[in-house]
Amino acid sequence: MSVIIQIKDKETESSIKKETFFNTTLKNFFLEISLITRFAAHFFIELLKPPYEFGELLKQSYLIGCKSLPLVGITGFIMGLVLTIQSRPTLVQFGAESWLPAMVGVSIIREIGPVITALIFAGKVGSGIGAELASMKVTEQIDAMEVSGTNPFKYIVVTRILSTSLMLPILVVFADVIALYGSYVGVNLKGDVSFHLFFSQVIESLDFMDVFPALIKTFFFGFAIGLIGCYNGYNSNKGTEGVGISANAAVVYASLLVFIIDMMAVQVTSLFM
Amino acid sequence: METKTDHTILKTEIEKMNSAVELKHLKKSFKDKHVLIDINLKLAKGENLVVLGKSGSGKSVLIKCLVGLIDADDGELIVFDKNISETSSDELNTIRKKIGFLFQSGALYDSMSVRENLEFPLRDQKKIFKAELNKLVEEALADVGLSEAIDKMPSELSGGMRKRLGLARTMILKPEIMLYDEPTTGLDPITSKEISKLILEVQKKYNTSSIIITHDIECAKITANRIIILKDGLLAAEGTFKNLEKSEDKWVRSFFE
Known part of the structure; x- marks a missing residue:
């Protein structure tokens, strides 16, 4: 009898533990969402308030945008080339080889270009921002700015989020062009299509609703990457260990957010098509 | 007593x-x-x-x-x-x-040179001309005996130099x-x-x-x-x-x- 009671007690204890764990995790999740929302609201408030940090914005745009060009370019080229090589056999089977430029063009412009570039950007820039801000926090640089009478949120966070929001769309356009060039190279590996003909087919296959929504969503991708990177770095509080945690969290959550925004963008776009 | x-x-x-x-x-x-x-x-x-x-x-x-x-x-x-x-x-x-605050670690801005570190606290004082700014920076560095380090990065400085630079940055606002x-x-x-x-x-x-x-x-x-x-x-x-x-x-x- 006492054994049965003991087993029942253990079961009850384990179910309470599970429930507590579930509640805590859920509570932490919603707490984190509310803190990120508050951080974003703070960004918009500081964005509108003078003085404006144009110098730092330009510097960050250069560091975030220009310095990402080689990586984004190489990735874009490989993306276009591989997509073309992989798609070719299937299209050949259906006798639709001539559709290759149009199909690759639409895929790259609408979906693959923005998403892959945003993921690369999250890995390079998001983690960089997370680690940089966390180490600034650990070494008291943010405190030093604050006591010198400078608003560190405006100087560090606003400029970086604005830079990522403005630079990612430009990088995506650049990556799309390079990817299409990669596709052109891919098409010519086993065929002979002129540069002019290839790009004419690509441009003819695209319309406004392919390009515009794809470009708009990249602003949101950039904003999300900057926001998550800054949030994790700015709120880092575990010493040097926190630097690694912030960098890692910045990449993971920013990448996840890219997919969520993409899913929402597709739903919204489909309403107008 | x-x-x-x-x-x-x-x-x-x-x-x-x-x-x-x-x-x-x-x-x-x-x-x-x-x-x-x-x-x-x-x-x-x-x-x-x-x-x-x-x-x-x-x-x-x-x-x-x-x-x-x-x-x-x-x-x-x-x-x-x-x-x-x-x-x-x-x-x-x-x-x-x-109020000047000298942090334990110096809290120098890693991404900025020594000159930029010193100019930073003065950046919202629009009335300061470049020549005047240079003079203030040079004076602050001379006060702590770091004139030769003006174009170096904080990572190139020793612990003592970092502390002195931190002090110079703090003192620049008098x-x-x-x-x-x-x-x-x-x-x-x-x-x-x-x-x-x-x-x-x-x-x-x-x-x-x-x-x-x-x-x-x-x-x-x-x-x-x-x-x-x-x-x-x-x-x-x-x-x-x-x-x-x-x-x-x-x-x-x-x-x-």
Whole structure:
């Protein structure tokens, strides 16, 4: 009898533990969402308030945008080339080889270009921002700015989020062009299509609703990457260990957010098509 | 008995002098840990006040409360006749510009050169022309003997140079109050002495009122006009270096041995 009671007690204890764990995790999740929302609201408030940090914005745009060009370019080229090589056999089977430029063009412009570039950007820039801000926090640089009478949120966070929001769309356009060039190279590996003909087919296959929504969503991708990177770095509080945690969290959550925004963008776009 | 008399005289003198900073019943806790329980303190104008105490006794928290980096739970923090816990953020920023804070690590901006580090506190003073700015930067560097490092990056500097640069960056705004958070930690005895002398020079040249948090007794000896010792969130002892060195309290004396 006492054994049965003991087993029942253990079961009850384990179910309470599970429930507590579930509640805590859920509570932490919603707490984190509310803190990120508050951080974003703070960004918009500081964005509108003078003085404006144009110098730092330009510097960050250069560091975030220009310095990402080689990586984004190489990735874009490989993306276009591989997509073309992989798609070719299937299209050949259906006798639709001539559709290759149009199909690759639409895929790259609408979906693959923005998403892959945003993921690369999250890995390079998001983690960089997370680690940089966390180490600034650990070494008291943010405190030093604050006591010198400078608003560190405006100087560090606003400029970086604005830079990522403005630079990612430009990088995506650049990556799309390079990817299409990669596709052109891919098409010519086993065929002979002129540069002019290839790009004419690509441009003819695209319309406004392919390009515009794809470009708009990249602003949101950039904003999300900057926001998550800054949030994790700015709120880092575990010493040097926190630097690694912030960098890692910045990449993971920013990448996840890219997919969520993409899913929402597709739903919204489909309403107008 | 003699010590007590000296201490009373010192306290009376401090009461008579105009105060730069006044703390009344300052309290600060982190969750269940009561770091500052009831701190009452006056910093006279032009005075160097050294704060001693064991690690974790709330010395750094005390000066961080003074510049609003940490919000006090209760009490009054009067700086330039204003209670900083009741000021707006704009007012707090104006007050902060009159207070220099030398961080333990130096807190130099890694991504900026030495010149840019020094220019940073002056960046919102639009009326300063480039030539004037250069002059101010060069002067500040000359004051701490770092003129040759103007175009270097902070990562290229030694520990002592970083501390001196941190001091130069703080002094460029000509603050009326200086807060030093362990200015000699991690430095060799010779460089520590140089930094301590520099603190004294700053006091003489700019007539600053300073609070110096330190564990370095040599630094306290060189710089202090008055010393206070914190224990368990309270002010445990107060006096001049000579007074406290000869204190009857063994615990107080142990800081000076």
